[in-house]
Amino acid sequence: MSDRIKQIANQLNYPKGLLASQVAIITGSSQGIGAECARLFVNEGSRVIVSDIDAAKASHVADKIRGNGGEAVAVPGDLLRDEYIKELFGKAAEFGGGKIHTIVNNAGFTWDAVIHKMTDKHWETIVALHATVPFKLVREAAPYFRTKDGEPRNILKISSTSGLHGNASQINYAIAKAGGVGLTKTIAKEWGPGFGVRANTVAFGHIETRLTANKEAGTFVKKQKAGGVVPYIDIPLRRPGSATEAASTILAIASPFSSHISGQTISVAGGRNM
Numbered sequence: 001m002s003d004r005i006k007q008i009a010n011q012l013n014y015p016k017g018l019l020a021s022q023v024a025i026i027t028g029s030s031q032g033i034g035a036e037c038a039r040l041f042v043n044e045g046s047r048v049i050v051s052d053i054d055a056a057k058a059s060h061v062a063d064k065i066r067g068n069g070g071e072a073v074a075v076p077g078d079l080l081r082d083e084y085i086k087e088l089f090g091k092a093a094e095f096g097g098g099k100i101h102t103i104v105n106n107a108g109f110t111w112d113a114v115i116h117k118m119t120d121k122h123w124e125t126i127v128a129l130h131a132t133v134p135f136k137l138v139r140e141a142a143p144y145f146r147t148k149d150g151e152p153r154n155i156l157k158i159s160s161t162s163g164l165h166g167n168a169s170q171i172n173y174a175i176a177k178a179g180g181v182g183l184t185k186t187i188a189k190e191w192g193p194g195f196g197v198r199a200n201t202v203a204f205g206h207i208e209t210r211l212t213a214n215k216e217a218g219t220f221v222k223k224q225k226a227g228g229v230v231p232y233i234d235i236p237l238r239r240p241g242s243a244t245e246a247a248s249t250i251l252a253i254a255s256p257f258s259s260h261i262s263g264q265t266i267s268v269a270g271g272r273n274m
């Protein structure tokens with residue numbers, strides 16, 4: 001697939017990659033979808049800031065990219081700390097020569113409980129990480145995105161089918177992920193005019209990563225005990241997506257192939273919730 005993308009890119013006059021000379025901050029990129037996203041972005045000529053709370057894994061991802069000839073730097077830290085957000089942008093701008101073109105708001109985890117057992121701590125942590133942090137990142141990004149240099153600017157919010165359709169035991173995650181849709185549309189309406197900033201939401205269904213590994217194991221056992229129910233009955237493609245498939249959509253939306261797409265929510269869910 002990557003060869004095919006290169007072929008099309010060359011035809012469209014992007015011989016150095018779809019994101020050549022760009023700089024991207026990808027949060028939560030030490031593993032899973034974010035790490036794949038970092039790899040695919042670098043393949044397309046982007047320089048990447050690997051942002052994650054897990055310093056060792058973030059360094060590993062950045063080292064591996066550099067070992068393969070790409071440009072990446074790890075800036076580890078906890079996005080729930082305001083000082084880290086400032087540090088992240090300071091280091092990103094330094095690394096990017098004063099420019100930042102793309103932010104992928106991807107970092108996150110789930111902390112599930114049914115409504116009547118959900119504590120304030122459950123609620124506040126998840127809403128902070130999935131809704132407030134992306135807002136703070138975008139606010140901090142303003143000087144780098146409200147520019148008229150004619151270069152592409154993209155803000156991607158990673159959401160979930162739980163945010164679009166709700167999900168039992170995930171009221172905190174569902175509202176925070178749903179909020180991302182409004183965040184995206186507001187950025188598209190404020191920063192599209194005058195600056196050409198595109199903002200889009202990518203909502204995943206079931207993607208195989210650490211986030212889903214434990215839940216999936218539990219579900220599968222239950223299904224087997226229940227007597228051989230067809231796995232993934234709610235997904236028309238009958239399988240989860242891979243981190244590479246998920247990251248490929250993020251790349252597609254950030255790329256010039258999507259240059260007239262803004263304010264949209266793209267579901268990557270194998271057809272689930274149609």
Ligand SMILES: NC(=O)c1ccc[n+]([C@@H]2O[C@H](COP(=O)([O-])OP(=O)(O)OC[C@H]3O[C@@H](n4cnc5c(N)ncnc54)[C@H](O)[C@@H]3O)[C@@H](O)[C@H]2O)c1
Nearest residue numbers: 028032033052053078079106107108160204206207209211
């Ligand atoms: N995997 C799925 O099926 C699925 C479905 C829908 C949405 N999503 C969303 O996709 C995104 C990526 O998920 P994933 O499946 O790759 O999960 P993952 O657990 O593999 O990766 C998430 C990363 O975010 C980092 N992170 C968490 N809290 C952080 C914090 N406070 N500061 C900095 N970094 C932090 C983690 O360290 C981790 O590396 C998340 O926003 C998730 O909600 C995933």
